[in-house]
Amino acid sequence: MTEPTLIEEVPSRAMVIIPHPDDGEISCGGTVARWAQAGCEVVFVLCTNGDKGTNDELTTSAQLIPVREEEQRNAAKVLGVKEVVFLGHADGELEDDRQFRGELVSEIRRHTPDVVFCFDPYRRNHAHRDHRISGQAALDAIFPYARDRLHFPEILLELGLEPHKVLTIYLWGADEPDSYVDITGHLDAKVKSLEAHVSQVGHRDVGEFIEARAKTVGEAVNVSYAEAFRRITMRG
Ligand SMILES: [Zn+2]
Numbered sequence: 034m035t036e037p038t039l040i041e042e043v044p045s046r047a048m049v050i051i052p053h054p055d056d057g058e059i060s061c062g063g064t065v066a067r068w069a070q071a072g073c074e075v076v077f078v079l080c081t082n083g084d085k086g087t088n089d090e091l092t093t094s095a096q097l098i099p100v101r102e103e104e105q106r107n108a109a110k111v112l113g114v115k116e117v118v119f120l121g122h123a124d125g126e127l128e129d130d131r132q133f134r135g136e137l138v139s140e141i142r143r144h145t146p147d148v149v150f151c152f153d154p155y156r157r158n159h160a161h162r163d164h165r166i167s168g169q170a171a172l173d174a175i176f177p178y179a180r181d182r183l184h185f186p187e188i189l190l191e192l193g194l195e196p197h198k199v200l201t202i203y204l205w206g207a208d209e210p211d212s213y214v215d216i217t218g219h220l221d222a223k224v225k226s227l228e229a230h231v232s233q234v235g236h237r238d239v240g241e242f243i244e245a246r247a248k249t250v251g252e253a254v255n256v257s258y259a260e261a262f263r264r265i266t267m268r269g
Pocket residue numbers: 052053056161164
């Protein structure tokens with residue numbers, strides 16, 4: 034196994050490709066808060082609208098969509114995210130098809146991130162289908178589709194979006210993370226951003242859980258609190 038690395042670089046632009054509202058905050062909220070404060074422009078791309086995220090018998094999917102969108106905007110504001118893009122797919126119904134890949138290619142070419150965060154689709158244990166598919170489609174969208182001129186020609190010809198090369202990918206949920214971000218000093222923002230998802234956290238005290246997790250992760254690199262990723266460096 035490779036030595037764990039503490040990531041010190043702060044890119045100019047980063048994108049987080051997120052299956053459901055609140056996954057971004059849980060996986061990399063501390064990193065986003067730290068980078069945004071340091072001047073990085075961060076864009077959230079929400080793949081689904083989270084419309085299955087309740088067990089309340091009186092709440093319908095149609096009622097849930099605007100609630101979760103508002104919560105996601107509030108959470109992003111706490112973290113200093115520049116823009117939130119809602120692709121609006123139904124929760125649980127992401128498909129790894131040309132349309133979805135094309136939507137991700139458009140966002141990557143439009144926002145030109147140096148770094149992209151997404152779910153690790155190669156982990157061994159079963160993961161939520163939307164997580165797996167969003168991760169797989171994100172990786173494919175980054176390479177080769179967003180990078181190569183002749184893929185998705187309509188995105189260049191009709192939208193005028195030039196090919197873009199992402200330099201680094203950080204996967205969350207990885208079995209063997211190798212890259213860590215010290216989020217000491219940004220734990221509060223991470224907790225507050227998660228608390229903004231009121232329909233999901235309710236009155237539960239998420240702070241304790243988030244702190245315990247970040248502390249355990251931080252032990253690998255001798256910092257108080259951290260988030261962990263698997264890094265993919267794209268070749269020239
Ligand atoms: Zn999720």
